[in-house]
Amino acid sequence: xxxxxxxxxxxxxxxxxxxxxxxxxxxxxxxxxxxxxxxxxxxxxxxxxxxxxxxxxxxxxxxxxxxxxxxxxxxxxxxxxxxxxxxxxxxxxxxxxxxxxxxxxxxxxxxxxxxxxxxxxxxxxxxxxxxxxxxxxxxxxxxxxxxxxxxxxxxxxxxxxxxxxxxxxxxxxxxxxxxxxxxxxxxxxxxxxxxxxxxxxxxxxxxxxxxxxxxxxxxxxxxxxxxxxxxxxxxxxxxxxxxxxxxxxxxxxxxxxxxxxxxxxxxxxxxxxxxxxxxxxxxxxxxxxxxxxxxxxxxxxxxxxxxxxxxxxxxxxxxxx
Amino acid sequence: xxxxxxxxxxxxxxxxxxxxxxxxxxxxxxxxxxxxxxxxxxxxxxxxxxxxxxxxxxxxxxxxxxxxxxxxxxxxxxxxxxxxxxxxxxxxxxxxxxxxxxxxxxxxxxxxxxxxxxxxxxxxxxxxxxxxxxxxxxxxxxxxxxxxxxxxxxxxxxxxxxxxxxxxxxxxxxxxxxxxxxxxxxxxxxxxxxxxxxxxxxxxxxxxxxxxxxxxxxxxxxxxxxxxxxxxxxxxxxxxxxxxxxxxxxxxxxxxxxxxxxxxxxxxxxxxxxxxxxxxxxxxxxxxxxxxxxxxxxxxxxxxxxxxxxxxxxxxxxxxx
Numbered sequence: 001x002x003x004x005x006x007x008x009x010x011x012x013x014x015x016x017x018x019x020x021x022x023x024x025x026x027x028x029x030x031x032x033x034x035x036x037x038x039x040x041x042x043x044x045x046x047x048x049x050x051x052x053x054x055x056x057x058x059x060x061x062x063x064x065x066x067x068x069x070x071x072x073x074x075x076x077x078x079x080x081x082x083x084x085x086x087x088x089x090x091x092x093x094x095x096x097x098x099x100x101x102x103x104x105x106x107x108x109x110x111x112x113x114x115x116x117x118x119x120x121x122x123x124x125x126x127x128x129x130x131x132x133x134x135x136x137x138x139x140x141x142x143x144x145x146x147x148x149x150x151x152x153x154x155x156x157x158x159x160x161x162x163x164x165x166x167x168x169x170x171x172x173x174x175x176x177x178x179x180x181x182x183x184x185x186x187x188x189x190x191x192x193x194x195x196x197x198x199x200x201x202x203x204x205x206x207x208x209x210x211x212x213x214x215x216x217x218x219x220x221x222x223x224x225x226x227x228x229x230x231x232x233x234x235x236x237x238x239x240x241x242x243x244x245x246x247x248x249x250x251x252x253x254x255x256x257x258x259x260x261x262x263x264x265x266x267x268x269x270x271x272x273x274x275x276x277x278x279x280x281x282x283x284x285x286x287x288x289x290x291x292x293x294x295x296x297x298x299x300x301x302x303x304x305x306x307x308x309x310x311x312x313x314x315x316x317x318x319x320x321x
Numbered sequence: 322x323x324x325x326x327x328x329x330x331x332x333x334x335x336x337x338x339x340x341x342x343x344x345x346x347x348x349x350x351x352x353x354x355x356x357x358x359x360x361x362x363x364x365x366x367x368x369x370x371x372x373x374x375x376x377x378x379x380x381x382x383x384x385x386x387x388x389x390x391x392x393x394x395x396x397x398x399x400x401x402x403x404x405x406x407x408x409x410x411x412x413x414x415x416x417x418x419x420x421x422x423x424x425x426x427x428x429x430x431x432x433x434x435x436x437x438x439x440x441x442x443x444x445x446x447x448x449x450x451x452x453x454x455x456x457x458x459x460x461x462x463x464x465x466x467x468x469x470x471x472x473x474x475x476x477x478x479x480x481x482x483x484x485x486x487x488x489x490x491x492x493x494x495x496x497x498x499x500x501x502x503x504x505x506x507x508x509x510x511x512x513x514x515x516x517x518x519x520x521x522x523x524x525x526x527x528x529x530x531x532x533x534x535x536x537x538x539x540x541x542x543x544x545x546x547x548x549x550x551x552x553x554x555x556x557x558x559x560x561x562x563x564x565x566x567x568x569x570x571x572x573x574x575x576x577x578x579x580x581x582x583x584x585x586x587x588x589x590x591x592x593x594x595x596x597x598x599x600x601x602x603x604x605x606x607x608x609x610x611x612x613x614x615x616x617x618x619x620x621x622x623x624x625x626x627x628x629x630x631x632x633x634x635x636x637x638x639x640x641x642x
Contacts, residue, residue: 058573163484164498165516167509171502174495177485181492188488195486196571196596200536200543203572207531210524219521250517251524252379275517 452477
């Protein structure tokens with residue numbers, strides 16, 4: 001069972017040394033939530049840091065005004081450790097030992113799969129972003145939300161709601177953001193920082209990937225792939241191909257979008273998205289993978305071109321009727 | 322001077338036959354605003370239509386449940402004609418004569434350049450979308466906002482705020498949208514309808530265009546082009562290359578983005594965007610073109626590859642220092 005914001009607020013306000021743990025591969029919600037909480041706790045006189053284990057992504061670095069550190073000795077055993085936007089210790093593997101030295105642990109998260117594994121837990125899968133939970137916690141603690149805190153919370157919420165377009169967005173999401181505006185946030189600057197920071201390598205590799213685009217079943221399925229050679233040629237990293245599968249799904253008439261990544265000559269990772277009715281989790285499961293009905297993935301032990309044919313065959317069997 | 326929502330509401334509520342005029346090349350704000358107003362006026366017993374002169378775009382058609390018509394004889398001289406999201410008669414050229422037969426005219430718009438040219442005017446450039454003005458007008462008339470009306474208003478607002486990322490977005494924008502949620506809108510369905518409707522031809526031609534991407538001045542300028550051959554090969558239309566120049570500007574480190582369109586073998590259209598300091602209107606002017614400091618264009622009477630070199634030379638001269 002969840003603890004109330006009041007209970008968690010009291011734990012934090014009665015502590016001196018606090019470490020916050022966003023998940024690996026920080027996104028806007030993890031970073032924005034952790035930074036906002038760190039800033040308000042410092043304003044309340046706490047010794048507080050965001051403990052990380054990998055680099056702050058370039059497009060989120062604008063939020064870090066001395067909050068993030070990789071130095072696990074920045075303080076001794078903290079009074080409280082708070083994991084933010086992550087639901088199990090596997091999401092902060094290199095920091096688990098430090099986490100466990102803490103007198104108390106707290107989890108604030110909105111992932112559906114999160115179990116209450118800390119001393120105090122606030123897990124709300126109905127919340128579009130962990131940033132919304134942090135907002136409510138800050139209000140409960142009666143700490144001030146200034147422009148900088150507001151912008152971190154806006155970054156968190158806009159990221160995890162897909163700019164207020166995803167179905168997790170609610171009336172409350174908009175009411176919270178309206179309140180953030182009262183703190184003087186410049187939301188447009190946050191958006192430019194987060195989104196207008198693409199690499200040219202990314203755009204170049206996207207061009208090459210789109211050259212492989214094909215459709216089957218009268219345009220119902222769209223598929224494309226990336227090879228190691230394309231990455232080498234453009235200097236892009238595999239992570240920079242994220243987002244392609246959503247672009248494919250956004251095509252008119254496309255129900256299933258498939259993106260294949262060549263890991264090596266005998267290993268291909270497959271990402272699938274569906275728009276409104278197809279169950280891609282089932283298709284992924286047939287290759288030993290898994291996921292959700294609308295977003296799933298698997299690994300196929302074949303070359304990327306062989307895997308492409310295998311997936312096409314499977315799609316024709318599943319959706320051809 | 323503007324009329325109040327109350328004055329305009331009274332004009333509408335005291336009329337029987339009402340025609341609404343969104344602008345040519347309807348976007349989400351024009352269409353959503355007109356449809357929402359039409360629906361609530363019908364709910365108040367009015368004979369009301371949205372009079373259009375060009376086809377409803379495919380991705381907005383989901384809003385049209387019998388509101389839009391091209392038939393100018395759908396009613397005789399209307400009691401009131403309302404132009405919605407357009408600021409002068411040039412924005413509805415084929416409907417001007419009908420507009421002028423009206424006993425009274427009303428303008429509801431948010432464009433900065435709009436002058437009060439109707440009998441009653443509500444022009445508010447501080448409003449992110451005309452949809453926000455329609456929302457306030459509906460509240461003033463005390464007419465019900467149901468799910469369908471709410472979704473049309475959401476479409477209007479999300480389009481013109483760039484999904485709540487543009488700097489025109491305000492606290493009020495989010496408060497209005499929060500209220501729309503109360504009417505049961507499914508915002509995600511609206512977004513999918515508006516945005517997840519790209520053509521495969523568009524994505525394919527984008528891939529080819531990105532293959533021409535190059536940068537100069539240490540990545541400060543990014544340039545790419547489209548040829549007639551690329552359009553033929555992919556089946557895309559020139560309009561489907563819109564948005565490329567914004568993609569280029571969104572690259573980290575890029576100050577000026579340039580996109581060249583081959584019109585014919587001796588004519589090239591050039592679009593330019595700048596991010597934070599470069600004056601592209603000045604560069605465009607040197608080729609006989611024009612525009613704004615951050616968005617400008619020109620036509621060069623050379624082939625696309627020659628024009629590319631000419632523009633690069635000019636950029637090096639202007640920004641190389």
